[in-house]
Amino acid sequence: MTPTSTATARGAVISASALEFQPREGCSVATAVGPHLGARIVRLDVVRIPPGGAWRPEESVAEENVVVVFAGSGTAASGAAEQRVERADTVYAPTGDAYGLTAEDAGLTAYVWHTTLRADRSPGTAPRRFSRLWNEETQLKGFTGVGNDEASEKTATMNFLFWPGTGSPQLCLHCGFMQPGEYFNVHVHPESEEAFFAFEGEGQLHLDGAWYDARPGDVLYAPPGVPHGTRHPVDDPSAPRFATCGGPTPFDPVLYERAGVSTKVR
Template identity: 40%
Template sequence: MNLTTQVMGTRQEIGTVLRGAELEYERHGDCWVSRVVGPHIGARHAAVDAVRIPAGRQWSPPGAAAAEQVAVVLAGAGVGTVGYEISRMRAASALYSPIGSTYSLSAGDREMTVYIWSAVPSEGGTARTRPAQFRSLWNGETWLTPPAANVLFRPGAGCDGLCLRCGIMQPGETLGVRPHEENEAVYFVFEGEGQFYLHDRWVDLGPGDGVFASPGIRQGARNPYSGRLASRFVVFGGSVAGIPSYLADDLPDL
């Protein structure tokens, strides 16, 4: 669902609500792929695919070496490889494949679902340090607490442009409402029910749902629920071609 607003009498796109249950998949080899974010919703730089890898099968995309890619496992378990590195993967695991490298994801005894970011930095950049290749949504550099917000991959820590982070909100917590400067951003829900803010409204999201935010759009997330049955709300995502200044100011230089 595309969202718009009126600015000085002109209609402006502010973003898109992405519903996991509405994704349409096409077969690619042994796997099923849905282009979640791309030019079809107005994204100029961000590209995100949802990939379902059947049990015992492997996803090894052709041309992976031409772009940075980050994969996050939503469900299932298996093994991930980046170059010569290998790691077990399960729900909440994340993999980073830099430009010039190849990667693969192999599902175990049940289907594995992953969301994959791709980016080709506009200036082609090169990593200044050896990047971390395997992380989890539950670890990284914590820059704000509470609520907890972990930065898994970012420019300056080996990545050229992709920035991936995870926000963990307990009932009643809000993870800021800030402008995202000049960058497009894409966020998805890993766990729980909550809301995401886009420009001037809150939208309800559940597991597998997400949002695409156009450049300069105010955004944030919150867990508005309370009571005995309320649970934590976990979102993950990030931007292409840079890291917001409010985040960069709180992280160490590398």
């Protein structure tokens, strides 16, 4: 299927072309995932910053935030730390620290996850603030999944960018990349809301029993307990890889246990 947008009580797949941007503080913002889809834990915004513009939302200090630069370049701030960023760079701002983005001459587009930290969770002691989608230092391979579809043995690779091991107590950021024929097998998160988007290449997103064609910028939202996954169903081995990024909120310890790493927040 190739929907412009499909949304039900069991989740949603939103085409990038269906995002509705509104002007805010000199930028344009679209809420891809939020209360309008029934999400109560996570919000995913898409922010477009004009050339030379800046995005510094005051409310971010009260939230945990993760940023992925989708297009353009500029400077990112997380608390007092700053770093130049470009496409595929990522930023983490723990609760208590604001984040900010300043665009260079070509402007900057970012996908930003937000959550309010639960009372039983505390920020890490020295969290990682900057990373990149292609950071391979901690990975999950061979994920068999759980769901209605038979698991494929041609499994994708997932990079862990922000997770308990880097000091993130609730949000996480993973990047799954699939070569032709590979799957990140269908699975569920019993207590987490999943929000992710297609970053590069073309592939398919699974939601609640159906597969949907996806292109860069398209978003998937799965409520707790709803099956979801991704695949690159192309026979041509020379086709470009398909990559998605995002993650369940709050983080699902099963993913880290499958990868053989600690689920303790550092």
